[in-house]
Structure formats: C-alpha cells, structure tokens
Amino acid sequence: MILNPASMKPIYVQISEWLEAEILNGHLPGDERVYSQYQLAEMFNVNPATAAKGLNLLADEEIVYKQRGLGMYVAPEAQDRILAKRKERFVNGLLREVVSEAGRLGIGKEELISLIREIAREGSGERTREEERGKEKGTE
Amino acid sequence: MIVVEAKKLGKNYGRVKGGVQAIRGLSFIMEENKIIGLIGRNGAGKTTLLKMIAGYLRPTGGMLRVFEREPFNDLTVSAKTLFVDDSMTFPLSFTLADILREAARFFPGFDAKLAEALAEYFSLNLKKSHHHLSKGTKSTFNAIIGIASHCPLTLFDEPTSGMDSSVRKDFYRALLKDYIQHPRTIILSSHLLSEVEELLEDILLIHAGAECLHLPVADLKEYAIGLRGPARNVGELAQGREILHREEFGQGNIYLVVKKNFSPERLEEARTRGVETVPIATDDLCNYLTGSKGGIDDVFRRN
Numbered sequence: 001m002i003l004n005p006a007s008m009k010p011i012y013v014q015i016s017e018w019l020e021a022e023i024l025n026g027h028l029p030g031d032e033r034v035y036s037q038y039q040l041a042e043m044f045n046v047n048p049a050t051a052a053k054g055l056n057l058l059a060d061e062e063i064v065y066k067q068r069g070l071g072m073y074v075a076p077e078a079q080d081r082i083l084a085k086r087k088e089r090f091v092n093g094l095l096r097e098v099v100s101e102a103g104r105l106g107i108g109k110e111e112l113i114s115l116i117r118e119i120a121r122e123g124s125g126e127r128t129r130e131e132e133r134g135k136e137k138g139t140e
Numbered sequence: 141m142i143v144v145e146a147k148k149l150g151k152n153y154g155r156v157k158g159g160v161q162a163i164r165g166l167s168f169i170m171e172e173n174k175i176i177g178l179i180g181r182n183g184a185g186k187t188t189l190l191k192m193i194a195g196y197l198r199p200t201g202g203m204l205r206v207f208e209r210e211p212f213n214d215l216t217v218s219a220k221t222l223f224v225d226d227s228m229t230f231p232l233s234f235t236l237a238d239i240l241r242e243a244a245r246f247f248p249g250f251d252a253k254l255a256e257a258l259a260e261y262f263s264l265n266l267k268k269s270h271h272h273l274s275k276g277t278k279s280t281f282n283a284i285i286g287i288a289s290h291c292p293l294t295l296f297d298e299p300t301s302g303m304d305s306s307v308r309k310d311f312y313r314a315l316l317k318d319y320i321q322h323p324r325t326i327i328l329s330s331h332l333l334s335e336v337e338e339l340l341e342d343i344l345l346i347h348a349g350a351e352c353l354h355l356p357v358a359d360l361k362e363y364a365i366g367l368r369g370p371a372r373n374v375g376e377l378a379q380g381r382e383i384l385h386r387e388e389f390g391q392g393n394i395y396l397v398v399k400k401n402f403s404p405e406r407l408e409e410a411r412t413r414g415v416e417t418v419p420i421a422t423d424d425l426c427n428y429l430t431g432s433k434g435g436i437d438d439v440f441r442r443n
Contacts, residue, residue: 010361011338027397038320045313047175048320053358100412 011046015054020063023078028075034064061085143207143293143325144170144276150201151188151349163349164390165202168399169184170327170342175319177340178329179355185330190295193327194223206293222247224286226279230270236281237266243403249290251320258284258314262307275302280289283311285319296328300335302383314340334423347430364425365400366418369393377406385428397428 009017019035023026035043040051055072058064063081064072076080102112142431161283170176191197195211195218204211211217230239237260244250250394259266262280265277280321286294300308301439316339317328330336333343345353354365364384365372367411371394378398385397397420407417420428 010358012358041320045316045340046338046359047316047341049174049356050358053320056361104412 011044011055012050012053014042015040015046015051016057019054020060020082023063023074024082026072030078032074033070034058034074034126035071036071036081142169142174142205143172144168144327145205146202147204148202149189149192149199149204151185151192151197152200159175161349163192165197166346166349166351167202168344168351168354168384170325170344172325173258173323174341175326175328175339177336177343178327178345178346179329179331179333179426180329180346180352184430185298186331186346188349189192189346190223190297190327190329193293194221194295201375220292221295222286222289222291222293223295223297224282224299226275226282226301228282228285231354232269232271235269237263239270239281239285239373240266243289247291248424251288251290254318255284255288258287259272260324262310266320276304279303280307280311283315287315290324291317292324294327296326298329298331300330308335313337316340333426334421337422345426345429351427352429358439359420360422360425362400364397364428365402366395366397366420367410367415368395368418369410369413369415373410377402377410377415384425385431 019028022038028034034055036108037048037052040046040054040107041045044051059066059072061081063078065075067073099112107115145168147167149163149166150161150195151162153162165186168191178186178189186199186249192199193206193211193372194213195206198212206214206217207220234242240252240255240259243255244252246322256318259281264281264284270278270281279299283303284297285301286296286299287418300311303311313336316325320408328336328340335344337360338356343353343355343357343360344351353360353363364440366385371388371392378396381398383396383398385395389397395418411417
C-alpha cells in the first residue's frame with residue numbers, strides 16, 4: 001500500500017480514509033475485526049503510533065469500536081456514518097467552495113446549475129435518475 | 141518510563157572562552173519504546189548529544205540521565221545502550237563473521253539468525269574484515285548490528301550515510317519490522333527528515349545546540365501554514381504572529397510561513413481576498429526553523 005507523503009493530509013488521516021474505503025466497499029463488514037495498529041504499521045510502512053492515531057480517529061467517530069483486549073471492530077452502522085460524514089463534508093466544503101468560486105467568476109445561479117447538469121450528463125448513465133430529480137427541482 | 145532525560149544540558153569543547161559550545165541548554169524527555177528522530181543541520185550538535193547519551197562524552201553543564209543514571213563511564217547504561225555510526229571500531233583482525241559471533245555473546249538479546257539473514261540479503265561477504273569494507277557496506281553492516289542486537293536503547297547516528305537508496309529503504313523497513321516485534325527505544329539522527337519521517341513517533345529538532353521543536357511527528361504537518369497573495373492582505377492575516385519564513389515575489393505579492401492556528405472561517409474569508417493557503421512540507425519547515433535570517437537570495441542581492 002502506498003501513501004502520499006507529499007499530500008497535505010497527515011499520514012494517519014490517509015490511513016483512516018483507506019480504512020473507510022475498505023468499509024464502504026464491503027471488504028470490512030459490520031462487527032468484523034479491523035487491522036491492528038501493528039498490521040497497519042507494516043502495511044503502510046509507518047510507525048505503529050501513527051497507525052494507532054488513524055484507528056483512534058475512527059473510534060472517536062464511532063465508525064469502529066474497541067473490544068477490550070481484542071482490538072477494534074467495525075461498527076454495524078459504520079457505512080451509514082461514513083456516508084453521512086462525507087456528505088456533510090461535501091455540502092459544507094466542496095459545494096460551498098464551488099458556489100463561492102462561481103460567484104467570484106461571475107457565473108450566475110442558473111448558469112451554474114445548468115453547468116452541473118451538463119457535467120452530470122457526461123458522467124455515467126446511472127446518474128440519470130438523480131439528474132431527472134434535479135431537473136424537477138430546478139423547474140419548480 | 142523515561143529513558144533519557146536532559147535538563148539544561150550543555151557541552152563545550154575546548155576552553156570555555158574561545159571554545160565551541162556544541163550543546164547549549166537542552167532540556168527534553170524521551171520515553172521508553174519510541175522511535176525518536178533527532179533532526180538538525182550539519183553541525184547542529186546531533187552527534188555530540190548522542191555521544192553524551194551513549195556515555196562516550198561527559199557533559200559540561202546541566203543534567204543528563206539515561207535509565208535514571210549518569211551515562212558517562214557507567215556500566216549499567218553501557219550494557220543497555222548501543223551507539224551505531226559509520227566509525228564503529230572492531231578489532232582489526234576480526235572478519236564480519238567473527239564480529240557477528242562475538243556480538244551474539246556480547247548482547248543478551250542478539251538475534252543471530254536475523255543478523256545472518258540480513259547479511260545474506262545485503263550480499264555481505266562475511267569473510268571480509270571490517271576495516272576493508274567500503275563506506276556504504278560498512279554502514280550496512282553496522283546497521284545490521286544495530287538492528288539485531290535488540291539493545292533497550294539503540295542510537296543510530298546518520299545510519300544510512302553511504303548506503304544507496306534501495307538499501308536505505310530496506311534498512312528502514314527492516315528496522316520497523318523488527319521494532320514492531322521487539323519494541324525498544326530507538327533514536328535516529330538525520331539531517332533529512334523526509335527520509336525517516338514515517339518511521340518516527342516523535343521528533344526532536346535541534347539547531348546550534350539548542351532545541352527548536354520537540355513533538356509527535358504527526359503534529360508536524362499541521363504546525364505551520366504558508367500564506368501567499370497580496371502583501372497587504374497576507375500581512376493583515378499574519379499580524380501579531382511569528383513569521384517563520386518570508387519571500388517577496390512579483391509586484392506587491394508576498395509569501396509568509398506562520399504557525400497554523402487560524403480558524404477555518406478566518407482562512408475562508410482570507411481566501412476571498414486573494415490569499416492562498418499552502419501546506420508546508422516538513423523538510424521545508426525544519427529548514428525555516430533552523431535557517432539563518434534571510435535566504436540565499438540575499439547573498440546575491442548585495443552584489
């Protein structure tokens with residue numbers, strides 16, 4: 001497993017995000033044991049304390065839970081919590097950033113919405129249903 | 141448990157007046173079973189500090205305790221401590237095989253199987269004598285002794301000097317894997333933080349014999365932030381803060397590096413006024429913290 005040391009994100013955040021991805025794609029189902037800090041340290045070639053910090057980040061967000069003496073396990077609600085967290089971060093971070101940058105560039109509200117729609121259309125066909133819903137809202 | 145403790149530690153070479161102050165007023169604590177990076181530029185005092193911890197040199201000021209004892213001339217400390225650098229000396233008549241055999245008798249925790257496997261992996265000829273080895277091979281062999289001896293306190297002074305990049309990577313990985321199986325206190329000195337960063341738990345950055353920074357390595361990435369943009373707006377944002385680095389560029393533009401303790405709102409607001417935020421690479425941060433005033437550009441500006 002390769003980490004990106006040049007990334008702005010600290011290594012322990014990158015590790016916790018990798019674990020989140022493993023939970024989201026179903027490799028680590030609910031109530032399954034998560035890798036130990038030592039396993040993670042070997043996998044990512046980092047100090048075990050750094051790996052532990054990544055695990056603790058997930059424990060704080062109740063995405064994993066501690067079993068005394070046994071290690072960390074995936075919370076049954078882990079997938080929902082990760083998705084909710086990411087959605088919240090997307091809306092409050094990226095999306096706000098997009099809207100304010102559009103403002104700085106003089107892109108109007110309607111223009112922005114139609115640009116987003118266009119980009120979504122270029123994406124996969126699976127997106128069509130969401131796009132339709134978006135259209136309805138847009139015409140309201 | 142605390143393995144190394146220093147209080148206002150000092151070391152002068154030569155006469156007090158006109159001599160060299162290699163270490164001046166260094167205070168820190170190093171805890172058991174951590175890998176600690178001792179980082180600093182050439183001449184910062186890394187080797188002097190390590191040699192005092194190992195008991196090779198006697199401090200000239202302050203207090204130093206290793207395993208709760210004064211390390212200089214102390215057998216207890218000596219038995220638990222190993223200092224590895226590229227000028228380790230062994231009896232001249234010894235071949236590498238002889239050294240490995242004696243090391244197994246000398247260090248109670250020595251893993252002879254591991255040492256042999258590593259020597260084979262790095263293609264060392266065990267029939268050779270130690271003082272005939274090339275610089276890189278010598279470093280590699282000494283590093284093997286450092287790993288396999290499992291000493292409760294192992295000090296590596298620039299262990300990878302002379303090693304090629306693939307051996308370096310292998311050495312660090314071998315050290316990490318062995319540390320996971322046999323946790324112990326390891327101090328690793330380097331002038332290049334990025335090479336060892338991921339291996340470390342804590343970092344002690346020293347400059348001109350004094351402490352610059354001592355913190356968990358994970359906090360280092362979030363220690364400072366770069367602000368780039370129109371001089372007035374950047375200056376406003378950085379007002380009252382310690383400026384670690386400053387560069388002017390273009391017309392009325394400035395780049396400042398300051399400690400990162402801004403609220404996200406404050407940064408977001410600054411962004412709308414053209415102030416860009418830039419993450420600081422840890423190597424650069426170390427350079428800023430240990431740098432001389434100004435930069436290389438100033439040297440050329442004079443002419």
